[in-house]
Each structure stands twice: as structure tokens, then as C-alpha cells.
Amino acid sequence: MQRTNPHALGLALFCILLAVVGQTLMKLAIVRSGGMPVLEIGVEGLARKFIEVPYILLGFAAYGASAILWLQVLTDMDFSVAFPLVSISYVLALFVGRFLFDENVNFYRILGVALICSGVFFVIRSQ
Secondary structure (H helix, E strand, C coil): CCCCCHHHHHHHHHHHHHHHHHHHHHHHHHHHCCCCCHHHHHHHHHHHHHHHCHHHHHHHHHHHHHHHHHHHHHHHCCHHHHHHHCCHHHHHHHHHHHHCCCCCCCHHHHHHHHHHHHHHHHHHHCC
16 A cells, blocks of 8 residues: 655646646537537537637647646556545536536535545545
């Protein structure tokens, strides 16, 4: 069992933040382009959307950088600790959904995320 070091934990949090930024940019692209029915527009239509809406490529770049850096996290941390940390993205997603996309964030969503995060707390404490 590896002991979680602060550098690895910081990198994990950075990766999670990058992934949320990537997903947020992709959602912005969908909202700004009036939807993106990928199965209907085909490869040519999707390529056109990539050119017309730069948020798509920026989102993929952020998400891809997160995935590449995550390889270092997996090198430095136990998988059973690193992977549950991804649930922190749920907290960030609640804020992004509420304040950027004006989504309804009700008590049950908040409670569900709090329960998940409390489980992650215990996983990290098990080290």
C-alpha cells in the first residue's frame, strides 16, 4: 500500500479540475451551437461544428491533458484511492451547472454528492 503524498494529491486535484473545465467547454459548445446531434449530423457535420465552435477543441484539449496527467497520478497513488477522488468533480459540476448553465440544483442532488464525497473522505483516511 502506497502512502498518498501531497504532490500526487495536488496533481490529482489539478487533473480533476482540468476534466471539469473540458466537460464545461464541451457543454458550452453544445449550448452555443444549438445542440449537437452527433448521430444525425455525421462526420462531415461534426467536423464543421469543430471549426465553427472552438470550445469543442478546447474542451477536448483540456480533457485530454487531464487524461495524460492522470497517468502520473496512477503511478504515484493506489488506484483504490485515486479513482474515488474523481468524485470531487461532482461537486464542481453542481456549481458549474447551477451558476453557468442555470440548472436546478435541489436538496437531493446536494445530498447525493455529499454522501459520495463523505465516502471518498473515508477512503482517503484509510491510508
